[in-house]
Amino acid sequence: MVIAHAPDLPAALQEPLDDTAAVWEADRCLRCGGPTARAPCTLACPTEVDVPGFVDAIARGDLQTAATIIFSANALGGSCARVCPVEELCQQACVLDTQGRRPIEIARLQRFAADWALPRGAVPIRPGPPNGKRVTVIGAGPAGLGCAATLVSLGYAVTVVDGRAEVGGLVRYAIAPYRLVRDPLPSEAARLADAGVDFRFELPVDRPERLRALEQESDALFLGVGLGADAEVPYPGDHLPGVWDSLPFIEALKLDRPPRVGAHTLVVGGGNTAIDVAREALRLGAQRVTLLYRRTEKEMPAYAHEVREARDEGVAFQFLAEPVRFLGNGHVDQVECRRMQLGAPDASGRSRPEPVTGSEFLLPADTVVMAIGQQRRLEFFSWIDGLRLDHGLVIADPATGQTSVSKYFAGGDAANGGATVVQAVHAGTVAAYGIDRYLRGIGGTA
Numbered sequence: 483m484v485i486a487h488a489p490d491l492p493a494a495l496q497e498p499l500d501d502t503a504a505v506w507e508a509d510r511c512l513r514c515g516g517p518t519a520r521a522p523c524t525l526a527c528p529t530e531v532d533v534p535g536f537v538d539a540i541a542r543g544d545l546q547t548a549a550t551i552i553f554s555a556n557a558l559g560g561s562c563a564r565v566c567p568v569e570e571l572c573q574q575a576c577v578l579d580t581q582g583r584r585p586i587e588i589a590r591l592q593r594f595a596a597d598w599a600l601p602r603g604a605v606p607i608r609p610g611p612p613n614g615k616r617v618t619v620i621g622a623g624p625a626g627l628g629c630a631a632t633l634v635s636l637g638y639a640v641t642v643v644d645g646r647a648e649v650g651g652l653v654r655y656a657i658a659p660y661r662l663v664r665d666p667l668p669s670e671a672a673r674l675a676d677a678g679v680d681f682r683f684e685l686p687v688d689r690p691e692r693l694r695a696l697e698q699e700s701d702a703l704f705l706g707v708g709l710g711a712d713a714e715v716p717y718p719g720d721h722l723p724g725v726w727d728s729l730p731f732i733e734a735l736k737l738d739r740p741p742r743v744g745a746h747t748l749v750v751g752g753g754n755t756a757i758d759v760a761r762e763a764l765r766l767g768a769q770r771v772t773l774l775y776r777r778t779e780k781e782m783p784a785y786a787h788e789v790r791e792a793r794d795e796g797v798a799f800q801f802l803a804e805p806v807r808f809l810g811n812g813h814v815d816q817v818e819c820r821r822m823q824l825g826a827p828d829a830s831g832r833s834r835p836e837p838v839t840g841s842e843f844l845l846p847a848d849t850v851v852m853a854i855g856q857q858r859r860l861e862f863f864s865w866i867d868g869l870r871l872d873h874g875l876v877i878a879d880p881a882t883g884q885t886s887v888s889k890y891f892a893g894g895d896a897a898n899g900g901a902t903v904v905q906a907v908h909a910g911t912v913a914a915y916g917i918d919r920y921l922r923g924i925g926g927t928a
């Protein structure tokens with residue numbers, strides 16, 4: 483029998499497991515952990531999904547139990563199965579790996595169970611008995627959804643407002659389409675709506691009066707607003723057609739309006755977003771995709787396994803270089819760059835890149851994508867009197883999500899500066915319990 487397994491591809495790029503392959507894969511699990519010690523894979527998951535528990539249920543053919551275990555820990559269990567960087571999380575901790583054997587394909591098994599359950603409505607959220615309190619969640623991204631799912635199960639009346647037309651935040655609009663385009667977000671949101679969560683889309687909280695009105699009608703609020711648009715660093719020529727910011731570039735792909743990239747694409751940046759853009763540009767047909775980063779590979783914030791995969795797919799890397807200006811007549815066709823060298827460490831602890839005088843050179847480019855980070859939501863936060871920030875991020879108690887303004891809680895990218903979906907879901911869940919304790923007068927400053 484041939485088992486559907488492709489060891490060279492990251493989990494997100496692999497085909498879903500079929501029934502036979504799922505049972506075979508689940509059967510390989512050693513069922514680590516026990517009543518007194520949780521398994522390493524579970525501990526490595528930010529939402530602490532009971533991995534051996536759901537894998538064992540799959541091996542027994544009990545998908546109902548498998549999906550119940552997954553979704554009771556993580557309201558976005560289906561999406562996470564597609565987007566989690568498992569090479570850094572659960573699968574990285576699999577003890578089979580330490581024995582030189584192939585780690586259990588946890589994400590694919592999780593996807594198998596979630597994809598069985600969601601279309602069947604097999605794992606409904608049971609709303610708690612109504613307790614008369616109302617919470618507003620601002621942001622329908624992973625943090626907001628994690629918070630709302632837990633709150634409704636505790637008996638709160640929950641309203642989720644979002645400026646966008648669809649649920650999911652960056653999962654819907656930014657995460658690379660080769661991992662996830664839209665599904666299974668709508669079914670995951672339907673679980674919440676069926677339990678009574680009131681979703682209001684296309685309702686941006688874009689002025690202080692709107693926020694005041696929400697404050698008036700809410701006993702507590704959760705800020706799951708994430709980060710903002712791409713960071714703005716002006717360059718001569720950046721108005722030229724063909725020069726993109728990373729988020730609109732990926733959003734165009736996800737909304738089925740793929741950008742025309744031409745033969746040469748240049749991506750500026752060294753994070754996971756830059757890597758995603760570069761890999762997508764190859765899929766769009768670019769013949770040469772070059773990633774320009776001003777430090778060396780060692781300092782790149784992107785996951786090492788993603789850099790490796792991008793290189794394997796054909797992305798070229800130009801380290802110790804940065805753009806100076808974009809050139810072209812009516813459309814970008816070249817980028818003037820210059821070489822960099824590393825100096826003393828900067829505030830981030832990484833060596834500061836410094837330009838090398840007279841080192842300018844030209845690179846051809848039909849498309850340039852700037853992927854140098856996201857802005858913080860400073861204006862929005864300034865409308866909340868007394869809200870304490872650290873470098874533009876909300877300071878929230880990691881154990882409760884509570885901010886310096888007692889009825890406001892926060893989590894996800896807005897507080898951690900940009901991490902992963904599963905971390906945002908976890909932060910939202912933690913904040914829901916923090917809100918519950920606050921509104922029941924247990925701890926916190928009511």
Ligand SMILES: Cc1cc2nc3c(=O)[nH]c(=O)nc-3n(C[C@H](O)[C@H](O)[C@H](O)COP(=O)(O)OP(=O)(O)OC[C@H]3O[C@@H](n4cnc5c(N)ncnc54)[C@H](O)[C@@H]3O)c2cc1C
Pocket residue numbers: 565566567620621622623624625626643644645646650651652653656657658661685686687688706707708709732754755758862893894895896900901902903904906
């Ligand atoms: C290009 C890219 C690729 C990524 N790839 C991955 C990946 O493969 N795997 C992974 O785990 N993570 C990935 N991430 C990170 C992940 O997407 C985020 O960590 C996660 O989405 C954060 O969730 P959040 O709920 O905090 O914020 P967001 O997902 O940003 O959601 C915030 C929501 O709040 C809404 N909002 C904001 N302000 C307002 C307002 N004033 N009024 C109303 N609504 C508002 C927004 O419309 C949005 O829907 C990626 C990020 C980027 C940028």
Ligand code: SF4
Pocket residue numbers: 526527528529530531533556559562563566568571572573588589592904
């Ligand atoms: S939620 Fe993500 S990190 Fe956690 S077990 Fe599932 S795939 Fe692994």
